Amino acid sequence: MNSADGAAVVVGVDGSEPAQRAIRLAAVEAARRNRALRVVHGFIWPLLHVPLDAPAGAPPGAGLRHQAEQLVADAVAEAEATVPGLRVSGEIIDGEAAAVLLGESPTAVLIVLGDRGLGGFAALVVGSVAVQVATHADCPVLVARGSDRADGPVVVGVDGSPVSRLAVEFAAEEAALRGAELVAVHAYRHPTSGGPGDMQPLVYDENELRDEERRVLAESLAGIAERWPDLTVRQTTRRGKAGRLLTEASAEAQLLVVGGHGRGGLAGLLLGSVSHDVLHHADCPVAVVRAPR
Numbered sequence: 001m002n003s004a005d006g007a008a009v010v011v012g013v014d015g016s017e018p019a020q021r022a023i024r025l026a027a028v029e030a031a032r033r034n035r036a037l038r039v040v041h042g043f044i045w046p047l048l049h050v051p052l053d054a055p056a057g058a059p060p061g062a063g064l065r066h067q068a069e070q071l072v073a074d075a076v077a078e079a080e081a082t083v084p085g086l087r088v089s090g091e092i093i094d095g096e097a098a099a100v101l102l103g104e105s106p107t108a109v110l111i112v113l114g115d116r117g118l119g120g121f122a123a124l125v126v127g128s129v130a131v132q133v134a135t136h137a138d139c140p141v142l143v144a145r146g147s148d149r150a151d152g153p154v155v156v157g158v159d160g161s162p163v164s165r166l167a168v169e170f171a172a173e174e175a176a177l178r179g180a181e182l183v184a185v186h187a188y189r190h191p192t193s194g195g196p197g198d199m200q201p202l203v204y205d206e207n208e209l210r211d212e213e214r215r216v217l218a219e220s221l222a223g224i225a226e227r228w229p230d231l232t233v234r235q236t237t238r239r240g241k242a243g244r245l246l247t248e249a250s251a252e253a254q255l256l257v258v259g260g261h262g263r264g265g266l267a268g269l270l271l272g273s274v275s276h277d278v279l280h281h282a283d284c285p286v287a288v289v290r291a292p293r
Contacts, residue, residue, distance in 0.1 A: 006036075007035065007107060007108060007109040008030070008035055008036040008037060008038040008107075008108060009026050009029050009030040009033065009035050009036070009037050009038070009108065009109055009110045009111075010026075010037075010038045010040055010101070010104045010105075010108040010110070010111045010112070011023055011026035011027075011037065011038070011039055011040070011075075011079075011111075011112040011113065012040055012041070012042065012097060012100070012111070012112070012113040012114075012129070012133075013039055013040070013041050013071065013072065013075040014041065014042075014097065014114075015071045015074075016114060016116065017114075018115055018116045018144060018145075019075075019113070019114045020078065020114075021114055021144040021148070022112050022113050022114040022144040023075050023078045023079050023082070024078065024079075024082045025112055025142065025144045025148070025285060026079065026110075026112035026142075027078075027079040027080075027082040027083040027086055027088075028082065028083060029110060029112060029142065030083070030086060030087075031083045031086055032177045033109065033110075033177070035109055036086075036087035036088070036089065037079055037086055037087065037088045037089075038088075038089055038090075038091070038104070038108075039072055039075045039076050039079065039088065039089065039090040039091070040090075040091055040093060040100060040101065040104060041068055041071060041072050041075075041090075041091075041092050041093070041100075042095050042098075042099070042100035042101070043064075043065075043068050043092045043093065043094050043095070044094075044095065044096050044097070065092075068092050069092065072090040072091070072092055073090065075090060076088050076089070076090040097129045098128070098129045098132040098133055101113065101129070101133045102132070102136055102137055102138075105133075105136075105137040105138040105139045105141075106138045106139070108139045109139060110140050110141075111137055111139060111141045111142070112141075112143075112144065113129065113130055113133060113141070113142075113144070114130070114143070114144050114145075115130050115143050115144060115145035115279070116130070130143050130279065131276075131279065134260065134275065134279065134288040135260065137290065138290075138292065140170055140287055140288065140289045140290075141287065141288045142285060142286070142287045143279060143285060143286045143288070144285050145279070145282060145285060145286060146250060146282050146283035146284040146285065146286075147283055147284055148284075148285070149252075149253070149284060150254065151180075151254060152180070152252050152253050152254040152284075153175070153180055153181040153182065153183040153234070153252070153253055153254070154171050154174050154175040154178065154180050154181070154182050154183070154253065154254065154255045154256075154257065155171075155183045155184075155185060155246065155249045155250060155253040155255070155256045155257070156168055156170075156172075156182065156183070156184050156185070156256075156257040157186075157187075157242055157246045157256075157257070157258045157259070157274060157278075158184050158185065158186045158216075158217055158220045158221075159186065159187075159216075159220075159242065159259075159274075160186075160216040160217075160219070160220055161259065162291060163259035163289065163290060163291045164220060164259045165220055166259060166289050166290075166291060167257050167258055167259040167287075167289040168184065168220055168221060168224065169224075170257055170287065170289045171184075171255075171257035171287075172224050172227070172231060172233075173228075174255055174257065174287070175228075175231055176228045176230070176231050178254065178255075180254060180255075181232045181233075181234060182224075182231055182232065182233045182234070183233075183234045183236060183249065183253070184217060184220070184221055184233060184234070184236065185238070185242075185245055185246055185249055186213060186214075186216060186217040186220070186235075186236070186237045186238075187237075187238055187239070187241065187242035187245045187246075188209070188213040188237070188238075188239055189239060189240070189241070210237065213237050214235070214237050217235050217237055218235065221233060221235065236249075242274045242277075243273065243274045243276075243277030243278060243281070244277075246258065246274065246277075246278050246282070247277065247278055247281045247282055247283070250278065250283045250284045250286075251283045251284075253284045254284060254285075255284060255287060256278055256282050256284055256285070256286045256287070257286075257287045257289065258272075258274055258275045258278055258286065258287070258288055258289070259272065259274075259275065259288075259289055259290070260272055260275055260288050260289060260290035260291070275288050
């Protein structure tokens with residue numbers, strides 16, 4: 001997470017309804033963190049060599065560049081109306097949306113965007129921009145999706161990996177800022193092999209396995225109580241697929257936090273299967289936290 005002085009919350013806008021939700025969510029996040037909000041629009045048309053200015057005789061306000069300027073101005077106004085007094089700026093940056101947002105990520109404290117943009121296949125897949133940014137950004141990415149709730153816990157998926165620890169710390173900070181309970185969910189399915197060539201045991205003690213998985217969860221939460229002494233933390237260890245269990249937990253959560261990669265992830269290349277699942281199916285906003293490169 002970029003915590004440099006002056007780092008802003010960045011929100012990507014394109015005029016779509018999901019982007020409108022993202023603006024409001026980003027404004028609240030910036031206010032919680034006492035950060036400025038930076039509204040960014042990726043203006044792709046110059047790359048396609050499309051005429052940007054209004055043709056002769058066109059009505060006032062015509063032309064792609066002017067439309068983009070109005071889009072950003074409207075987004076800034078929406079953020080200011082959501083949180084009066086918030087420091088908000090807006091900028092149009094030539095480039096494709098995902099590339100523009102990734103370019104912002106090294107100096108941002110958080111990137112916020114909608115789950116789908118203009119032209120997306122609603123209710124089918126999460127937008128490609130959201131997936132690309134969540135996969136490669138150098139800061140946490142918050143995707144506005146599902147239901148907006150002012151109450152409920154912050155839920156974090158835990159699997160014992162290093163990036164999972166980063167997700168826990170981000171979730172703990174979010175829960176503390178929101179005055180919410182932190183629910184740490186650890187899913188397990190069966191014993192894993194100890195190394196290359198090892199076979200999974202055919203017979204194992206369920207109680208021992210459950211105790212071991214609880215230990216993994218407890219170790220992942222070590223130090224959280226000391227850093228956030230007033231935070232209420234609830235630990236949940238359940239057998240099942242992590243994506244499904246976290247999606248179920250999102251039905252009552254105000255935020256779901258996952259690591260970009262867990263055990264077995266191809267770091268820096270692909271979005272982990274669990275984070276991919278919840279981005280598509282969660283019923284609340286989802287934050288994806290990745291290890292810094």
